[in-house]
Amino acid sequence: MSGICDGRVVVVTGAGRGLGRAHALAYAAEGARLVVNDLGVGLDGTPGPGGPAARVADEIRAAGGEAVAHGDDIATAEGAASLVRAALEAYGRLDTLVTNAGFLRDRMLVNLDEDDWDAVVRVHLKGHFLPLQHAAAHWRAETKAGRTPVARVVTTSSGAGLLGSVGQANYSAAKAGIVALTLVAAAELARYGVQVNAIAPAARTRMTERTFAETMTAPGAGFDAMAPENVSPLVVWLGSAASAGVTGRVFEAEGGRITVMEGWRPGPSADKGARWDPAEAGETVRALLAAAEPPGPVYGAR
Template sequence: MGICENRVVIVTGAGRGLGRAYALELARQGAAVVVNDLGVGNHGEDTGESPAEAVVSEITAMGGRAMANHCDVADWEATGEMVRQTVETFGSLHAVVNNAGFVRDRMFVSATPDEWDAVMRVHLRGHFCTARHAVDHWRGLAKAGEAVDGRIINTTSGAGLHGSIGQTAYSAAKGGIASMTLVQAAELARYGITANAIAPNARTRMTEGAFGEAMSAKEGEFDIFAPENTAPLVAWLCSEQSVGVSGEVFELIGGDLRLCLGWSDGPQEDIKRAWKAEEISAAVERLKAERPAAKPVWGSS
């Protein structure tokens, strides 16, 4: 038996890349999987493809249970129907893996409002809609006196944690997702729901355009950036074994599992009176000297 036996999980953006790897690993671990994928291209364009069915076929071929869903994760009504259909088909819902997204890579001086809005919609609103409907379902169960063991797994990024040149909108959206995860964890614990985020480092359609050869597999070496490396962490977060873990952000690079520190108070200097403008330069230099060095923005060094 796998660690997700009898669990039911929705994975958005599960037709390719990381989402596909998550769906397959969850199925191997015993979960019934709703494979959500709109079938769009790397920039959100219509491709006429339907990769969700292909992943469902892979899961059923291995003896697992799966269902395809093609809704837009930023569509409030459609995501509500996806949650309802999941419960009707499999009898329950235990976890939501928010993975769907696309990019509009652009230097800040070239970014357009339409590109900004598109990225915010699919990442931030897309994370909100599916999880919000799942929480309504779990909260209803909790209010009815039923035990709830719900999971929200969000997808942030190193771009969201410390920035990435040429990805202003994507970085801002992913940073917002990390912050949302902290609030979800704090607010939803009373209902038996945990919320965590992952920052994958994997070779996908999105990262290949930005990092290309740097993420390619090397002959005879451990494939550090294979999407499958992140899947066991996702399966564990969806399982009962992660019940005591919430409000965390994980990074995984190959076999290197990292637990992020998150925001905390840094060095301080209290002079017990109002600062004078001419005093601040020296104070800031003293505080910067005490503070640990931050990770550089991706692409800046």
């Protein structure tokens, strides 16, 4: 196998199913050597049937590629450290990290248990931070040894993290945090040859099958617009050396559409040059809002 990732070593978390599996297979098709991570839990993070990482690794090898499976919990320091070690022990290097692992525990805000909040924030946000931290430490050491890498990180946010989603306060907060983590990492790690970008994908997976219950076909295109494989080409390109110069960006990907998302920017502003009184501040805010672009609607809001 050869392609734009020929020879690169790529780690994908949550790669046993859905988007992660599609990413892993797409990287392998472009010549990458894979570490396929998946803990094998159910949709809500509870123990489920094991072995999805091994099955995907087997699938890659059966197609002529190279892959090893990794089943540790990457939301722990030891699990994240062992993830990086798995790449180094198997292949002697690490070039690209794709952080994708996650699950859902949806509740309306007033019914959201603390455990459900903690579990979802842990797997999504901590599960992004720890692998990124350990990979970054490796790339920093490489740079200090005079071997500056051509390293790439692709994180996974969501439209819920950009606009919010009714019934998903925990998931939305975690996915918004991933965007901020991505921006900080892009700024801090550039000196070590690392580019960091985020995607906000829309695809049919275990997590979204109720949202995208029906197969959607783009008019005249003849393809399943909600297939996770549609997102993977962008992820593969961002994880390749071909994406040189692209960092600190957020992309939406759905079907055949790629969108560069433009985040918080200053809008209408007023400066009195002195302290406002409350009524005066309120009048000013209403005038500013009248001149501002309306925010995008929260998913699921009526």
